[in-house]
Amino acid sequence: MKDKDLIRVTIIEDDHVLRETYAALIDSEPGFIVVSSYNSYEQSAAEIGADDPDVILLDIELPGLSGIEAVTHLKQLTPRSQIVMLTVHQFEEGVLKALSNGAIGYLTKDISIEKMLSSIRTVVSGGVPLSDNIARMVIQTFHKNPNSPLSERQTEILKLMSQGKGRGEIANELNIDGETVKSHVKNIYLKLEVGSKVEAIQKAKALKLL
Amino acid sequence: MKDKDLIRVTIIEDDHVLRETYAALIDSEPGFIVVSSYNSYEQSAAEIGADDPDVILLDIELPGLSGIEAVTHLKQLTPRSQIVMLTVHQFEEGVLKALSNGAIGYLTKDISIEKMLSSIRTVVSGGVPLSDNIARMVIQTFHKNPNSPLSERQTEILKLMSQGKGRGEIANELNIDGETVKSHVKNIYLKLEVGSKVEAIQKAKALKLL
């Protein structure tokens, strides 16, 4: 097997025991080569471009720049590389931020080395390596609240409001009168127990009504 | 193995060849039982509650109510059941709508029966069964545009605008003057080549700048 067929892996992880353990296990696996490992983003920054890894395993809890912020910078330094986050704790906000910054996967550290390896293979073959619990979390961010107190029309209007549209625009789009929009808005405020557009939009997002 | 240990599966699929093939293959697998199969949502509606499946395999292209809309109704009829969509084509919009309606997974029909079975097991064990290409699609909806033309400040302000906040509120929150907010907004409009809040927010969402 030639070098170019090997999956090139870089590890950024401050716990040196973990780092070397992963490195040794992954490197000894046929088909994988660990091209580099670092204990912080700062340490990796100068060389990661030349390392040209296929996959970067990136710890969340790093000294210096956090893993979540490092994603953005790594994506610039080596755009071809796919970044997989490693973490012990799964905080919803962190997961979503890492993903929005460009990470492709998210693994908790309690997984077996076999799963780790198959996750790396998943990345390379076009999939998404997510631990089960994290995948559920991600999918649930899509789920709308099925017990919405709002009627369909009210939801529709609130959605248009959340896009920055005013009464006039909403009225045009729905072919109803501006005053009608207004009374719908009143009813929305009543149900959501709020008193302004901003509050309504925020509450609706919190309750996943849109 | 007792009944309660079996994974109860219902299939809703209008192609009767596919339906019976899936049913036979899944039913013959140890650990699985196909409790019912229907060729439309309408046909399933009366009985699905009593079927009490763990997993519903739901075709997208159904006669009558589409699979995507059926998700919402099925979730009411049998809230305990997890719904996995089946489809030949993967339209981004359809995927996202099905998920927001409450589906937990999305499989393309080109997968092997083994993958189908392991996907069902994945659902029951708390994971998310998504075909690789669809998982990528879903994750990419999270990715922000790394080539944003906007500065951080501008992005920040646009984000607050998208939450329905006005100049005053934004000024307070960022501890800057309302007039400063205004000139930031002007610059945002210049860069995005738009002339209003609504257009800016829509363009920003299209370009994934928020």
Next chain:
DNA sequence: GTACTATCCCCCAGGTCGGGGGGTTTTTAA
């Protein structure tokens, strides 16, 4: 040094916002 950014300031006309008030008709559920 030049370009860009972020900050601040003024004026204006027109629209929107939220708070009141008053209704009707149709649909849905009890």
Next chain:
DNA sequence: TTAAAAACCCCCCGACCTGGGGGATAGTAC
């Protein structure tokens, strides 16, 4: 069938926001 909810329509008001124009200053990045 009866009542409640939803969807629709109309008027008044003062305060605020909007987008258009015109400026200025300071700091940073290349």
